[in-house]
Amino acid sequence: MPRAMTASDKDMWGRGLSMLLLGFICYAFPWSVFAAQPETVLRIQGSNTIGAKLGPALVKGMLEEEGLRAVHQTPGDRENEVHIVAHDAQGKEIQVELAAHGSSTGFVALKESSADLAASSRPIKDAEAQDLSSFGDLRSQHAEQVIAIDGLAIILHPGNPLRALTTAQLAAVFAGEVKTWEELGGKGGAIHLYARDDQSGTYDTFKELVLVRQGKALAATAQRFESNDKLSAAVSADPQGIGFVGLASINQARALAIADGDSLAMPPSAELIATEDYPLSRRLFLYMKPGEQNRWAKALVQFAQSARGQAIVGQSGFVAQQVLAIKVQTKQDMPENYRELASNAQRLSVNFRFQEGSATLDNKAQRDVQRVLDYLKQTNKLEQKVVLVGFGDPKADPQRAELLSKLRAMAVRRELTKGGVTLRDVTGLGDELPVAANTAEEGRIRNRRVEVWVY
Incomplete structure (x- = not known):
């Protein structure tokens, strides 16, 4: 007759069964499954144009700027998804998730709170802005960030x-x-x-x-x-x-x-x-909800607008928003005073544009004011070295078109004057030298611009 199991027998049996079970688990499942996973601190969804190269590069730069170490990129769960992984000063592993499946997916993710930033290679649409209106105005200067051209x-x-x-x-x-x-x-x-x-x-x-x-x-x-x-x-x-x-x-x-x-x-x-003169030029955006509290989202937006961030924009194959002086070739079909400018001055690589149906500078232009001021200070051109040239779309009365174009230039003058600039001249050339067709509102908006020239 088998003897009854003692307490010692039961303990040995339990230990043996536990070891057998642990051995099976280690064989069936890689130990990495049980390793601590990095903490996701920021989620970005949207444009493939941004997500393929520029987004990861900006995230890496931002993490390095924040003092993180061992910054590297790993594949995500699906095609066109990546994780940027890094270690903080305490050795804790964090990651930023990027999914690049198209601009519209970014706005859907913002609404569903499955992303902290939406990357978009076009402006937010009216329907999307309305859909997200419960979070605030997604077209406000804080929410809408132009990061590259x-x-x-x-x-x-x-x-x-x-x-x-x-x-x-x-x-x-x-x-x-x-x-x-x-x-x-x-x-x-x-x-x-x-x-x-x-x-x-x-x-x-x-x-x-x-x-x-x-x-x-x-x-x-x-x-x-x-x-x-x-x-x-x-x-x-x-x-x-x-x-x-x-x-x-x-x-x-x-x-x-x-x-x-x-x-x-x-x-x-x-x-x-x-200058956004090329007919198919466009802006690249990061959008975040007004009042966004994620410190990493705010840090990335701030870094993208910085000099180092804009250098990464250029290195990634896009056009940075830093201000440069460009020599323009004179042409016979230019208006006489414009041809004189091209002969004796240089044009800055920025055009000021305006909110639709308004004389108010748009979000990019408001940031460009500071970029232009910084350039003028660095090159010692604050006094009588700057000419503003306004342009517009055709009007029934050409004199009205010329007046409106000059008023746009004067709106820019007001902003530059606040920064200590004394201008050499302000002029308006009406509907001369269009950069887009005036048959559609989008084209007319592109033609309503102000150029900056420096002597």
Whole structure:
């Protein structure tokens, strides 16, 4: 007859069973599963244009600026997602999560509180602002942060000889109405279309600046991509291809010069994108809820606007918002006084623009005031060295157009005067030298601008 188990037997049996169970768990599951996971301190969702390169670079720079160590990037749970991991002074591991699935996803995530910042390669839409209005005004200067300027590049295979197109021609091509390269004066047969997906801010920008203005829609035959870089690679490999990407993703493809309305054909050069004169230039944004308390979100926004942050913008293939002086080539079709400026002065790489239907400087322009003031102080040009030139859209009375353009320049003068600037001259050139078509409100807003020239 088996003897009854003693307390000692039970204890040995329990220890043996525990060891067996622990051995099974260690075999079946890697120990890393049970390791402490990094604390997520910041979540960013939205634009692939920002999330692919610029966002991670800015986050790394911000973490280093905050004194964190061993900053590195690891893959996220899905494609176009990454984690930026670092250690604080106490050795604690933290991470920032970035998901880059398109600008619209960022605003959805803000509403659902699954993100602290929305990255967007276009301005917030009216419907999105309304949807988030319970959190405050997402268009306020605090909530809306322009972190970089980008140019939407129209790209071809490097062997394609075509050099320039108008926005009207572009719309006809991407609507599928122009089907062959021969119809554009080139060669190569059928045109193959490449476009970003519907979640993309890059696509939204192209749709608004090109397709919608011409009353057209994207052809169903276009191949769609979530990634700028993958689209660029596809066009580079297709002699019949044409597509659109952010400036940082031109890579091996070749970019066209683009004309809009009465503007000259302009390449997506850094200077023309910095001033937003290039017809397909656009702003890149970070949006956060007004009153956001996440210190890491506020630190990233502040870092992105700093000199070091803007240096990272330039290193990432985008156009930084630092102020530079540019020599402009004189042309015979320039107004006489403007030609005199181009001959004897330099233009700064910033244009002041205004809120829609208002003489109030927009959010970017309000920050640009300080950037211009800093430049003028550093270069000793505060006294009688600055000329402001205002521009606008056509009016029935040309004198009214000229007056309105000068009033815009005077609005900028008021802000610069507060910073100690004594101007050399303030003038308005009405609807001269347009940079966009005046047939749509977006184009008229772009033409309502103030240039800064320095002697």
